[in-house]
Amino acid sequence: MKLLTHNILTSKCLKGVTVGYPLGIVAKEVKVNEVDFNPEFISRMIQKVDWPALCKAAENLGHTDELPQTVVDDYENNEEFLKKAHHFLMEIEVMNGDLICPETGRKFPVTDGIPNMLANEDEV
């Protein structure tokens, strides 16, 4: 699970959960895959990304203060920033661990890179 994927996931599927975002991460195994850098793609993605949620996810993985707290101005032309964003969004993958619903504390396991966001019948 890339952090870009994580940035889009919510636990809203649970009964009584209104926002369910962002999901906390407790990682047991993380890997880094090299992915080709495409500045145009990353620039477009940054518009969709909830930046504070990304920072928090990075923090959960132990990367404290590695990302600026806000998206920098004129980021389209800031290659250093885009590369950093690319690394966090596209290259870091949580392979095993749990995602935590911020409202209920319910854990969603991540196994071999696949989050299981399926709620039980009594949870929906």
Next chain:
Amino acid sequence: MSVNLLDNFSSSPTNVLCLINAGLLNGFTREEILDIFERFGDVENLIMLEGKSYCVLSFKKENNSAESYQKLNGSFCLKDESKPLYLCFLKYTLLSFQETSKVWPTGLILKKNFISLGEEEKLLFFTHTQQSESQTSQLKHRTVKHYGFEFLYGSNKVDKNPLSSGIPVEMEPLIEKFMEFGLARPNQLTVNHYVPGQGIPLHTDTHSSFEDGIISVSLGSDIVMDFKNNKGGECVSITLPRRSCLIMTNESRYMWSHGITPRKSDVVDAELGGLTILRREKRTSLTFRKIRTSECDCKFTEWCDSLSSKIVDFSEEAADQIEKNHVFHVYDGIASHFSATRHSPWPNVKSFIMSFPVGSLLVDIGCGNGKYFNCSSSLFNIGTDRSSQLLKICRNRDDHQVVKADCRVSPFRDSIADAAICIAVIHHLTTDERRLKTLIDISRVLVKGGRALIYVWARDQQIGIEKSTYLLQKKSEVSSRAEAYPTAVLPVHENRTNFKHADILVPWKLNFRNSNSEELEYRGSSESNPSTYLRFYHVFKEGELEYLCSKVSNITVCRSFYDQGNWCVEFKKE
């Protein structure tokens, strides 16, 4: 048309006469007027207007009109009324008015002179002798007798318990004529006797009760039948001459209402142009229908009661159970074999994906083995599926981003995806409500202006002469032998044939070379053949997917089409 008669009066004789107090409104027929005036010379034209108590008649020669004026004006007594006829001269005749162009309901067939006078006489005699017998009911507006099955006026349905008497043998010559026209043999007959002034309210015979092709034979009197389009609301009145046969098929049977206004006469088109009055006589109608034994498969879903009733009404528990046994477990069991046989993306889905710009987010709801992930490297794809085995296949191939989730509740933020695809997924859901919920959730996830493409398996596997690839698939791929599935909870479909039911189980024969023993632990309930899995499908009929989409607020269907045995819709979030 509005006519200003005052500007048109002439104080001196002309060849044009206005009959001031004789017109369609006060019950004059064309023939009656012509009878009176043709004695004086050749009538050039007679214009009778609907809703007017006058008419305009022109002679070829002016002296004929002058003579008739002298002889008739103020002295000729009209019919049995005491009032005399009043006439005046007009400078010119009325311009021939434009007849409103009539719409003819699609699929409506009228065969004039369907039976001879002799045949009509025989049928009238027979139906009148029957009328006095039992089982005749006097409705508010007419007398009715049913044969074969009872047509329930009120609900416009049929009582599917057969009546003691079937269609009488006396109808056999008629039925043979119907069959010559390629109509199916009817098994229900309603005989209605109408006296002048009686009618029948506008109605559509219930879809689930009767097959396509409702036949009505008119005996004893011409009648004007009104048709109303249930969709557009346009109305058209059609004269059914006595001895004619009316066949309602297609749109006219499923999407139009028909009825007879209770009145004693009708205004109709005259044979030589213009309008005239048609007085009603006693009329007997014979309505032949064929009782439907399976669900209605019409495409007029908005008016089809079958659409709701035909969907097997599973309880939530049963629905869960069927999806678990016949969808989730099946896909986990057949994952590798399925994936090996499902590798090429469908071209129309691929071109939809390619239509989005770099950096768009695509969610693939029910991504299966992820065959659409590689269509475009400039998009960010996230897939969801219920099958862990299929998700593993995706993940192990190029680390695709996949999440295990229910398609009805995707675990994504609101208004985030530019594109969504949901290909061959919602036909695996057991209820209409679940299928709709999935579409609503897809629209929730889309950004404003975002587009989704939905594919579902079509009940019609052959449109026109073109067979779908499903029907054409080589027999060698699967055993074509029909097998018995004694424990199956739903009808089991015979592969490579057209679908007979909407909710079915479709066998998947596992090829042992592609499977392993672990997979065989999860099986659908096909006890007879351990290598066969039964997948649940709800196959969609034409228009059903669009109808489902119409229930989702803030989306617009951009296009809908048929693609290789699937009904497909592309919609946009507003």
